[in-house]
Amino acid sequence: MESGLDYHSARALLAWQIELGATDAICDAPVNRYELEARQPKPAAPQAEATPPRPKEVDPVEVAARAAAAATDLAGLKAALAGFEHCELKRGARNLVFSDGRPGARVMVIGEAPGRDEDLAGRPFVGKAGQLLDRMLAAIGLSRQDNVYITNVLPWRPPQNRDPLPAEMAMMKPFLERHVALAQPDLLIAMGNFSCEALLGKRGITRLRGTWTEAMGKPVMPMFHPAFLLRQPVQKRAAWSDLLDVKARLDGQ
Ligand code: URA
Numbered sequence: 640m641e642s643g644l645d646y647h648s649a650r651a652l653l654a655w656q657i658e659l660g661a662t663d664a665i666c667d668a669p670v671n672r673y674e675l676e677a678r679q680p681k682p683a684a685p686q687a688e689a690t691p692p693r694p695k696e697v698d699p700v701e702v703a704a705r706a707a708a709a710a711t712d713l714a715g716l717k718a719a720l721a722g723f724e725h726c727e728l729k730r731g732a733r734n735l736v737f738s739d740g741r742p743g744a745r746v747m748v749i750g751e752a753p754g755r756d757e758d759l760a761g762r763p764f765v766g767k768a769g770q771l772l773d774r775m776l777a778a779i780g781l782s783r784q785d786n787v788y789i790t791n792v793l794p795w796r797p798p799q800n801r802d803p804l805p806a807e808m809a810m811m812k813p814f815l816e817r818h819v820a821l822a823q824p825d826l827l828i829a830m831g832n833f834s835c836e837a838l839l840g841k842r843g844i845t846r847l848r849g850t851w852t853e854a855m856g857k858p859v860m861p862m863f864h865p866a867f868l869l870r871q872p873v874q875k876r877a878a879w880s881d882l883l884d885v886k887a888r889l890d891g892q
Pocket residue numbers: 750751752753754757762763764765766768769791830866
């Protein structure tokens with residue numbers, strides 16, 4: 640036999656196959672099904688489900704604008720800020736720093752962002768710069784206890800006191816606008832470059848300071864930031880002149 644089997648062995652094998660139930664020959668040559676299986680193409684990976692449409696990306700500025708507009712008083716605005724989840728600064732901060740002083744005061748000071756002391760205390764301008772601010776205000780008869788209201792462009796401390804990012808300022812601006820509208824001051828003092836950027840869309844405090852301008856429907860006096868004055872005491876003379884301008888305006892001159 641061509642297969643190399645003798646007649647008796649081949650017959651015994653056939654008989655064994657018949658016993659197993661293989662009674663019909665389907666094709667001329669035998670098929671090794673084990674080999675066949677190995678060669679079979681792998682079943683195609685199940686088709687990925689049609690990707691559901693991605694949820695529309697939220698625009699943090701839009702969310703902020705809606706949340707701020709819904710606030711009808713300062714407590715509501717503070718709660719809206721506390722519930723705003725689109726600013727990463729919130730995750731690194733210990734406290735929300737909303738405001739200090741007298742709501743409804745004629746003067747509203749707008750600083751830049753909380754530092755370490757403010758983050759710990761949950762109040763703006765409580766560190767060295769804040770103490771200088773208090774002395775500056777006292778020089779023209781103002782104080783946060785009696786007649787000044789204070790907030791910042793950013794309500795959470797940036798890590799390592801880094802500069803505010805444009806995206807952070809943009810998403811906080813609707814809250815700041817609403818803050819001014821609800822606090823209803825007669826005038827704003829913009830402390831430093833980032834405050835000017837948020838309020839006036841401009842930087843360059845050396846050029847801007849000392850000249851009244853307008854933002855958010857209020858007169859604005861841009862001034863050197865007290866932290867800058869601590870580093871550059873020679874500029875206190877300019878700050879003094881700006882404070883006198885503020886006083887003159889309050890006195891109706
Ligand atoms: N500097 C600011 O601008 N704001 C603060 O609250 C403290 C320091």
